[in-house]
Amino acid sequence: MVTISELVDEEFLLKGNSACAGCGATMAIRWLLKILGKEVVLVMPAGCVSVFQGMFPASAFNVPVVDSSFGAQSSFSAGLAAAYKVKGKGLKVVTLAGDGGTGDIGFHAVSAAAERGDDVLYVCYDNEAYMNTGVQRSSLTPYGAKTGTDPKGKIEWKKNLPLIMAAHNITYVATASVGYPFDLMRKVKKAASLTGFRYIHILTPCPPGWGASENLAAELGRLAVRCGIFPLFEVEKGKLTLHKIGSRLPVQKYFELQRRFDGLTEKQIQYIQKRVDEELRYLELLEKATSEVYRVE
Amino acid sequence: MAEQIEVLTGNAAAAYGVKLSRAQVIAAYPITPQTTLVERIAEFIMKGELKAEYIKVESEHSALAACIGASLGGARAFTATSSQGLLLMQEMLFWAGYGRTPMVMAVVTRAIAPAWNMWSEHTDALAQRDTGWIQIFCHNNQEVLDTIIQAYKISEDKKVMIPVMVCYDGFEISHTSENVVVPEQSDVDSFLPSYENDLIDPDKPKLLWNGVYPEDAFRFKAMLSEAAHRSGNVVNEVQREFESKFGRRYEAIEVYGKPESKIILMAMGSVASTAKATVDTLNREGYSVGLIRVRLFRPFPVSELQKAIEGAEALVILDRSLSFTKGILCTEVTSALYSAKWRPKILEYIVGLGGAVVEHRSIVDTVKHLLPKVPEEPREAVWLKPGGQG
Amino acid sequence: MSRLLELRFHGRGGQGVATAAELFARAAAYDGWFVQSTPFFGAERRGSLVVAYARASDSRIWLREPVYNPDVLVVFDQRALSEGGVLDGLKDGSKILVNSAQSPKDINLNVGKAVDVLTVDATAISLKHLGRPIVNTTLLGALASIVNLISLNSIRRAILYRFPKVDIEATMKAVEEAAGRVVGTFLS
Numbered sequence: 001m002v003t004i005s006e007l008v009d010e011e012f013l014l015k016g017n018s019a020c021a022g023c024g025a026t027m028a029i030r031w032l033l034k035i036l037g038k039e040v041v042l043v044m045p046a047g048c049v050s051v052f053q054g055m056f057p058a059s060a061f062n063v064p065v066v067d068s069s070f071g072a073q074s075s076f077s078a079g080l081a082a083a084y085k086v087k088g089k090g091l092k093v094v095t096l097a098g099d100g101g102t103g104d105i106g107f108h109a110v111s112a113a114a115e116r117g118d119d120v121l122y123v124c125y126d127n128e129a130y131m132n133t134g135v136q137r138s139s140l141t142p143y144g145a146k147t148g149t150d151p152k153g154k155i156e157w158k159k160n161l162p163l164i165m166a167a168h169n170i171t172y173v174a175t176a177s178v179g180y181p182f183d184l185m186r187k188v189k190k191a192a193s194l195t196g197f198r199y200i201h202i203l204t205p206c207p208p209g210w211g212a213s214e215n216l217a218a219e220l221g222r223l224a225v226r227c228g229i230f231p232l233f234e235v236e237k238g239k240l241t242l243h244k245i246g247s248r249l250p251v252q253k254y255f256e257l258q259r260r261f262d263g264l265t266e267k268q269i270q271y272i273q274k275r276v277d278e279e280l281r282y283l284e285l286l287e288k289a290t291s292e293v294y295r296v297e
Numbered sequence: 298m299a300e301q302i303e304v305l306t307g308n309a310a311a312a313y314g315v316k317l318s319r320a321q322v323i324a325a326y327p328i329t330p331q332t333t334l335v336e337r338i339a340e341f342i343m344k345g346e347l348k349a350e351y352i353k354v355e356s357e358h359s360a361l362a363a364c365i366g367a368s369l370g371g372a373r374a375f376t377a378t379s380s381q382g383l384l385l386m387q388e389m390l391f392w393a394g395y396g397r398t399p400m401v402m403a404v405v406t407r408a409i410a411p412a413w414n415m416w417s418e419h420t421d422a423l424a425q426r427d428t429g430w431i432q433i434f435c436h437n438n439q440e441v442l443d444t445i446i447q448a449y450k451i452s453e454d455k456k457v458m459i460p461v462m463v464c465y466d467g468f469e470i471s472h473t474s475e476n477v478v479v480p481e482q483s484d485v486d487s488f489l490p491s492y493e494n495d496l497i498d499p500d501k502p503k504l505l506w507n508g509v510y511p512e513d514a515f516r517f518k519a520m521l522s523e524a525a526h527r528s529g530n531v532v533n534e535v536q537r538e539f540e541s542k543f544g545r546r547y548e549a550i551e552v553y554g555k556p557e558s559k560i561i562l563m564a565m566g567s568v569a570s571t572a573k574a575t576v577d578t579l580n581r582e583g584y585s586v587g588l589i590r591v592r593l594f595r596p597f598p599v600s601e602l603q604k605a606i607e608g609a610e611a612l613v614i615l616d617r618s619l620s621f622t623k624g625i626l627c628t629e630v631t632s633a634l635y636s637a638k639w640r641p642k643i644l645e646y647i648v649g650l651g652g653a654v655v656e657h658r659s660i661v662d663t664v665k666h667l668l669p670k671v672p673e674e675p676r677e678a679v680w681l682k683p684g685g686q687g
Numbered sequence: 688m689s690r691l692l693e694l695r696f697h698g699r700g701g702q703g704v705a706t707a708a709e710l711f712a713r714a715a716a717y718d719g720w721f722v723q724s725t726p727f728f729g730a731e732r733r734g735s736l737v738v739a740y741a742r743a744s745d746s747r748i749w750l751r752e753p754v755y756n757p758d759v760l761v762v763f764d765q766r767a768l769s770e771g772g773v774l775d776g777l778k779d780g781s782k783i784l785v786n787s788a789q790s791p792k793d794i795n796l797n798v799g800k801a802v803d804v805l806t807v808d809a810t811a812i813s814l815k816h817l818g819r820p821i822v823n824t825t826l827l828g829a830l831a832s833i834v835n836l837i838s839l840n841s842i843r844r845a846i847l848y849r850f851p852k853v854d855i856e857a858t859m860k861a862v863e864e865a866a867g868r869v870v871g872t873f874l875s
Binding site: 043050078081116 | 321322324349352353354355356358359360362363364365366367368370372388389392496497498499502503505506507508509510513
Binding site for chain 2: 709713716722723725
């Protein structure tokens with residue numbers, strides 16, 4: 001449990017960065033750094049964050065940051081973690097990458113890092129497309145969402161990266177949303193207290209990319225959870241714990257606020273509602289099954 | 298100084314070099330003909346003879362990326378690869394070169410596909426000459442071991458901070474056993490101090506490698522070029538220091554045989570080894586010929602080369618590489634000699650591509666043909682097929 | 688004028704041909720020679736035949752190519768003699784050592800050069816001392832008596848280095864017996 005009184009005043013993500021107005025990623029990063037503190041090294045590939053952190057000689061971060069090429073971030077972190085291990089001391093290694101860098105071009109390296117159990121905290125900030133380069137689809141773009149490369153809306157379903165990472169049997173997996181900051185911070189604190197490979201997947205709404213009003217990042221973050229579209233769960237030692245917050249809302253409520261979902265037909269909305277229901281049911285069963293198989297000490 | 302006298306393959310010699318250098322992080326992906334190198338390192342680690350973390354990466358791109366991370370974390374990093382693997386990590390080669398992360402990589406040279414070919418030529422390593430790495434070519438197993446140790450000292454020198462590629466031929470060197478003297482660990486320790494990197498510091502947080510505007514970019518490239526120029530001097534300094542401590546001499550340009558001869562052979566790597574045998578045979582049979590072995594390819598030792606060729610009528614360049622229409626060594630030498638006061642004729646011979654045997658007899662015959670009257674320039678490259686002149 | 692001895696080893700995969708070349712080189716190094724050995728080279732490999740090369744010299748060896756004109760040819764398997772390439776490049780004075788129960792004149796080699804053919808029944812000797820037809824170490828003993836370049840003591844050291852867990856006494860019995868049972872005329 002994290003309360004507002006225990007948050008440090010110090011800012012590690014500074015004002016004056018060039019993020020878009022209302023950027024969900026800045027919210028997530030500001031909070032997670034307040035929990036982690038300054039004894040970290042952030043490794044980040046090309047993406048929104050590597051751009052809005054500033055151009056030389058400015059930096060928006062008050063912690064050490066290493067930029068990597070797109071897709072190489074997990075392996076940079078592997079090297080850093082190995083160096084600290086062999087020297088017997090070092091900083092917390094935190095990889096911070098977007099959905100494209102994690103689920104697509106960097107996936108081989110992320111999977112390898114998880115399989116090896118590198119002592120790294122991996123944070124994926126998911127704005128559901130390649131936003132830095134305009135708006136192009138990634139494997140984590142949701143079904144029906146319009147992007148520059150899927151102008152009629154994506155026909156494939158969103159890749160379930162959190163469950164894929166959980167299948168690697170790593171120390172800790174969690175999903176979080178900027179709509180629930182204290183839940184997010186609790187999970188970061190939990191992950192930081194563990195060792196091995198830990199993965200946190202954060203939904204970070206992108207108002208310009210999603211076609212939403214710039215004050216709506218937090219609201220969209222809440223609605224995604226309340227509509228069952230982005231379930232909140234943790235997987236620790238194989239046991240999955242699902243968090244349901246309030247009563248479930250129909251998916252339509254989520255789409256109404258985003259122009260990227262304009263043009264969804266009635267049939268498509270029904271299809272989405274059906275799959276969202278199924279996947280939630282799947283998670284419920286998974287929760288039951290894993291609590292039988294695995295016991296958390 | 299009680300050294301160990303051993304019989305080692307080139308790969309085993311490299312592994313000993315890595316062990317003696319006390320490398321701390323190894324990240325490598327297997328590829329023929331490098332595999333016995335990384336396997337020997339893994340064996341050293343397993344037996345406790347080398348205290349290092351071995352990251353089992355899933356690709357060469359990740360191997361070099363991990364070494365970059367490790368170097369930033371203050372650990373001495375090592376990787377090794379060949380042809381396809383080297384190509385796959387090329388993005389990271391530039392990253393380490395421009396990012397100036399000290400480290401050493403062994404390149405066990407191998408022909409590039411298609412078609413699939415496991416034997417040696419130099420194109421894979423030479424094709425990386427633009428990536429900002431120091432490149433050294435070894436011509437026997439002793440040199441491989443010694444050069445890995447020197448490479449760390451060169452790379453980590455504060456005036457340099459540039460990664461180093463130690464290149465040697467697959468099979469002719471990597472899998473061939475020879476007498477090797479293995480230095481004492483304590484002697485290597487006093488030659489090679491431990492490595493530190495303080496770029497990542499939470500008390501003085503820095504942002505490494507973010508975006509840069511053109512004016513700053515231009516300035517940084519100038520700084521990079523200055524470091525690259527300085528590195529040539531540091532290579533020479535380290536070589537001299539190594540000689541005074543270990544008794545073995547290494548030079549950016551090695552002159553062998555009769556350098557006052559009118560015909561001088563030029564070669565790198567195992568081709569230079571064969572060329573030495575050629576020079577010995579010719580000199581013994583009463584012909585006068587010399588050899589210039591290029592050991593340091595990047596930064597290319599222009600002034601040393603210009604001095605070494607003075608008085609020669611013709612350079613017979615034995616080039617084990619090809620860049621489209623021309624051998625890369627030949628291109629480099631021609632460019633280096635353009636400003637020289639003394640300009641010999643340059644005769645280009647393409648040899649050993651795809652692992653084709655570089656036969657000492659065929660080079661002997663070639664030189665004997667040239668000696669009476671050296672052909673005029675310009676001329677096309679001669680492709681020296683195994684089994685006789687092209 | 689430096690002395691160079693070039694050897695070529697032929698056999699089939701699994702007979703330890705490459706190891707024999709390696710052990711020869713190691714033993715010669717222990718006896719103070721400059722050495723070189725390679726498991727195989729180039730693309731000329733027929734069927735399951737395996738070839739390895741070794742060189743020993745009193746000065747550093749700069750050659751990096753197959754042994755085209757062996758001073759000594761070591762043939763692990765008599766049947767290999769009829770395969771193409773095994774007898775290539777022999778010169779006057781070359782010695783051919785064949786693992787065979789026959790005597791040299793019964794082998795009937797026609798190479799067109801004045802070569803010395805020697806045989807040793809390494810298979811039988813190995814079976815006797817080792818219980819298995821592992822001929823590569825045994826053949827080293829025969830080789831030692833032919834080339835006058837490696838000592839039995841160095842052979843012993845080389846085998847122990849490469850195979851620390853081997854029954855060295857039994858192996859050396861085979862080596863020593865082979866050294867004394869080479870059949871054929873040879874120059875020392």
